[in-house]
Amino acid sequence: MTIEIANTKVIDQYIRQDRMPHIWCPGCGIGTVLHALIRSLVKGGYDMDKVAMVSGIGCTARAAGYVKMDSFHTTHGRALPFATGLKLANPDLKVILFSGDGDLVSIGGNHFIHAARRNMDITVICVNNFNYGMTGGQMGPTTPTGARTSTSRSGNYEPSFSIPALAAASGAVYVARWTCLHLRQLENSISEALTRKGFSLVEAISPCPTVYGRLNKQPTGLDQMKYYQTASSVENGADPMKVGIELNGKITCGKFVDIERPSYLEMAGFDKETR
Amino acid sequence: MNYWRKPLDRDKVKPGDFEVHILKDRCKGCRFCIDFCPRQVLRDSDDLNTKGYRPAAADPAKQCINCGFCVIVCPEFAVSVAMRLEKEPNV
Amino acid sequence: MSNNGHLSGSFYFNGDIACAEGAISAGCRFFAGYPITPATEIAERMSERLPEIGGVYIQMEDELASMAAILGAAWGGKKSMTSTSGPGFSLMMENLGLGYMTETPCVVVNVQRAGPSTGLPTLVAQADMMQARWGAHGCYSAIALCPSSPQEMYDYTIKAFNLSEKYRVPVLLMADEAVGHMSEKVTITPPEKLKLVTRRKPTVSPDKFNPYQPDADLVPPMANAGEGYGFHVTGLTHDERGYPVMTPQAQEKLVRRLVDKIDKNRDDIIEVEEWDTDDAEVVVVSYGISARIVRYAVELARKEGIKAGMLKLITVWPFAESTIKRLAPRLKSFIVVEINAGQIVLEVERCAAGQTKTVLLPGMGGAVHHPDVILEAIRKAAK
Missing domain, CATH: 3.40.50.970 (Thiamin diphosphate (ThDP)-binding fold, Pyr/PP domains)
Structure with missing residues (x-):
């Protein structure tokens, strides 16, 4: 009797084995989202030599160091402008931005809205865990109102950003949200986002048990995954302005925006001439 | 498994013989694969791994159907599923 | 065109x-x-x-x-x-x-x-x-x-x-x-x-390529994204492979090289212009727009018979230490003209190391120095 490998360890070709295990905590979903991204790339048949991943700072941003492709771990919030320069210097590259929520819409918020406005040809995967994980779980712009964090011990009293709403309002052509439990859908959405011309965004809600869940009655990653299981609903085409997430409340998943408008490269005439 | 009605080709289709492999020392014991396995193939291991986590382990008595969810939900890239192939012994 | x-x-x-x-x-x-x-x-x-x-x-x-x-x-x-x-x-x-x-x-x-x-x-x-x-x-x-x-x-x-x-x-x-x-x-x-420098490219195959393995001059060859090298670049302290390493040893090695690759090649990098410094007793150090005014003031001083010279810093960083050290022992004074409250003067003073005086002609901004101010300073320093 022999054993033949059936469907797995495909991923091992695309991650830097010499850097495993990664730094992410037990129960964190970033590895799961990264796995989904790599499956989408493999399924899409992309030449990995022509794919570049850019990230900023934070737990999620460390993903750039684990993938076997040209990858850039840049400064906090500035991944998008870095990726913009990279893409425009070499439009043949498939540029993927792998970013956390704080990196993308807090310190990088201005870059985010302008990259979406320009419809820059970049696919953004945003892992949203509702807080700043790497620095120990401080509140951020995506922290739901009422959530306890290390800088909002008695509950966050600020209103929070809904990333799909922000992306859609700023002009993204593709916006979807899934959780770390909706893995087939997440993979399909990333696959779709990768094929869109212009600025596409896929938000993946991820557990952060160590510094966020523990303060908010979901002390393990599994607790958070079970919360996604019970609290999420799929509403494709839902109005992105109405998919905000309240503390331990309903999570609306699905593809919210899938439109066409000229991308930056098209408007700048990159398709017409050789640069 | 009890079916409320039997698929017509049930006799012809033979499910593969799958087994789940876990890189024990990569596992951090988050239990995602254990709790979300539709056939309860996985369970906590009896031992700790070198990092001190209690890794998941496959129960050989349970039948894996290769849905692959454990593979894709694993944040550590630690799980894989292999198919056992019967091979004719060399005569 | x-x-x-x-x-x-x-x-x-x-x-x-x-x-x-x-x-x-x-x-x-x-x-x-x-x-x-x-x-x-x-x-x-x-x-x-x-x-x-x-x-x-x-x-x-x-x-x-x-x-x-x-x-x-x-x-x-x-x-x-x-x-x-x-x-x-x-x-x-x-x-x-x-x-x-x-x-x-x-x-x-x-x-x-x-x-x-x-x-x-x-x-x-x-x-x-x-x-x-x-x-x-x-x-x-x-x-x-x-x-x-x-x-x-x-x-x-x-x-x-x-x-x-x-x-x-x-x-x-x-x-x-x-x-x-x-x-x-x-x-x-x-x-x-035109003499243009082109980017130094890797000479090894992608599987042997380490993006931060320096050549003898401490500068590593550079691969561009999309060329198949599959490299990782990070702002974290990293080793030759480009991987983050959080140790004082890695920090020492990397940052030492970042500093040394400039400092040890300073002779190649630094460009300065000297006028009439051979016999000068007073050398005015300046750069940018100020250097043009200094040039005029130094000419006026020479007409008065004052042995004035000028050092124009084209490369301000890395600082032209050796030039200052060479000039300092035989001067009555350096005069530094710059439109700030005194920045490069600190470097001149450091390199002069007490061997000669260093006088600052500062400016808070908004206008360049008047040549008369510089001339007066040269006269005073030459006495």
Whole structure:
């Protein structure tokens, strides 16, 4: 009797084995989202030599160091402008931005809205865990109102950003949200986002048990995954302005925006001439 | 498994013989694969791994159907599923 | 115009436009910028010129983004540049640090204006010289050039690109408002006479390639994204493979090299001009627009029979230590003329090491020095 490998360890070709295990905590979903991204790339048949991943700072941003492709771990919030320069210097590259929520819409918020406005040809995967994980779980712009964090011990009293709403309002052509439990859908959405011309965004809600869940009655990653299981609903085409997430409340998943408008490269005439 | 009605080709289709492999020392014991396995193939291991986590382990008595969810939900890239192939012994 | 976008002949250009043309001559094909007085004309010129020669101009949302974008473009394989003035320069410090850490060739032009903060947006200063050296946090060595005419804006922009490619480091062109806005004759170097440095490429196969394995001159060859090398670049302290390593040993090794690759090659990098220093008793040290006024004052002093000379710093960073050390023992005094409260004077004083006096003629900004002030200082120092 022999054993033949059936469907797995495909991923091992695309991650830097010499850097495993990664730094992410037990129960964190970033590895799961990264796995989904790599499956989408493999399924899409992309030449990995022509794919570049850019990230900023934070737990999620460390993903750039684990993938076997040209990858850039840049400064906090500035991944998008870095990726913009990279893409425009070499439009043949498939540029993927792998970013956390704080990196993308807090310190990088201005870059985010302008990259979406320009419809820059970049696919953004945003892992949203509702807080700043790497620095120990401080509140951020995506922290739901009422959530306890290390800088909002008695509950966050600020209103929070809904990333799909922000992306859609700023002009993204593709916006979807899934959780770390909706893995087939997440993979399909990333696959779709990768094929869109212009600025596409896929938000993946991820557990952060160590510094966020523990303060908010979901002390393990599994607790958070079970919360996604019970609290999420799929509403494709839902109005992105109405998919905000309240503390331990309903999570609306699905593809919210899938439109066409000229991308930056098209408007700048990159398709017409050789640069 | 009890079916409320039997698929017509049930006799012809033979499910593969799958087994789940876990890189024990990569596992951090988050239990995602254990709790979300539709056939309860996985369970906590009896031992700790070198990092001190209690890794998941496959129960050989349970039948894996290769849905692959454990593979894709694993944040550590630690799980894989292999198919056992019967091979004719060399005569 | 020749087909690679090169102008030919002489033009009546202001310093900003000369700078843009220098960049184009040097092969710059990516510019990211944000409007700011008195550097806007560089961006305007680039927005017009780059698209017609197959380059990319993008106006970013702020200077943080401009700096990040030119780093990205450099890794995409383009020679890239941004331009700004004081407030924008402050915003660029974060990603300038990333440029030093990741050894990314690019050119940053700072057309200095009077500060702090908004200060005098339309008037001259030279008060960002220490920021150019120490502005980003952490240890590193910087290269900064100071042009003092539109022609030098053109020439030293080309030199800035060459140094950035050769040493894989962001190079700062520290111009000032007066030079940026003055118009003079600028002669464009014909393409066949240009000496351009091209990026040093890896000589090993991708599986053997370590992106931060330096050559003998401490500079590692650079692969661009999309060439199949599959490298990782990080702003974290990293080893030869580019992987983050969080140890004092890795920090010592990497940062030591970042400092040494500039400092040990300083003889190759540093360019200064000396006038009448052979027999001089007083040497006036200056750079940028101030150097032109000093030149006039020194001539006046010579006419009075005073043995005055002048040292013009073209490369301000790394500092021309050996020149100061050579001159110091035989002088009555150094005089440092700069439009700030005293920045480069500290370096002159340090290198003179008490062997001669060092006199500062400061200026808080808004105007250049009057030659009479400098002449009076020379007379006093020569006594």
